[in-house]
Amino acid sequence: MPVITKGDGVATVINVFTVAPGDQARLVELLTKATQSSVRYVPGFLAAALHRSLDGTKVTMYAQWRSVEDYQRMRSRPDTSPFLAEAVTIAAFDPGLYEVVEVFQPKATQGT
Amino acid sequence: MPVITKGDGVATVINVFTVAPGDQARLVELLTKATQSSVRYVPGFLAAALHRSLDGTKVTMYAQWRSVEDYQRMRSRPDTSPFLAEAVTIAAFDPGLYEVVEVFQPKATQGT
Numbered sequence: 001m002p003v004i005t006k007g008d009g010v011a012t013v014i015n016v017f018t019v020a021p022g023d024q025a026r027l028v029e030l031l032t033k034a035t036q037s038s039v040r041y042v043p044g045f046l047a048a049a050l051h052r053s054l055d056g057t058k059v060t061m062y063a064q065w066r067s068v069e070d071y072q073r074m075r076s077r078p079d080t081s082p083f084l085a086e087a088v089t090i091a092a093f094d095p096g097l098y099e100v101v102e103v104f105q106p107k108a109t110q111g112t
Numbered sequence: 113m114p115v116i117t118k119g120d121g122v123a124t125v126i127n128v129f130t131v132a133p134g135d136q137a138r139l140v141e142l143l144t145k146a147t148q149s150s151v152r153y154v155p156g157f158l159a160a161a162l163h164r165s166l167d168g169t170k171v172t173m174y175a176q177w178r179s180v181e182d183y184q185r186m187r188s189r190p191d192t193s194p195f196l197a198e199a200v201t202i203a204a205f206d207p208g209l210y211e212v213v214e215v216f217q218p219k220a221t222q223g224t
Binding site for chain 2: 001002003004005006012014016028032035036039040041045046047048049050051052053054055058060062068094096097098099100101102103104105106107108109
């Protein structure tokens, strides 16, 4: 499971898929199958979590890679998963490649 | 720090801010200050991580709340942080409220 920390050099990919509410369940299924059957076998893949928006209009993948180069090597492979190929026919997506700049924890109001 | 697991009932908020590259550092500063000085004191706040896109055009906050109600109570407060007020003048944002549907770990190709 992904653990988010600062300064560990991990390359984070956050990909927000926008989808018609009637297609959200299918999109979740396709992205799950693509990750289970293909992406998680790629060298450099560390962890990922798939999120379903409560309003039905988004699905977001949060993925951690050992390095930007590992992620880009996966993206440039010609053998795209058929599940991923179907996913992009029912959803628009906007991926971002990130580094973690800050992590926050709760603070109690008592005791200033 | 956020740990992403499935079935823990956590309400996840993923907020993607789009920004001009020249404003990214300032936006990171404002969102950090808003979270440090205000958001993390709100009951129900569990953890969050702020991410900077490597291309300079996005900043994404990944936040975990005890429940949807806790998050919505924070959003409806009239005393918005001045840092957050300035942040929305330099960035567009698109928040999503999510539940985790699946978590993935790496799998070796050896041994099928």
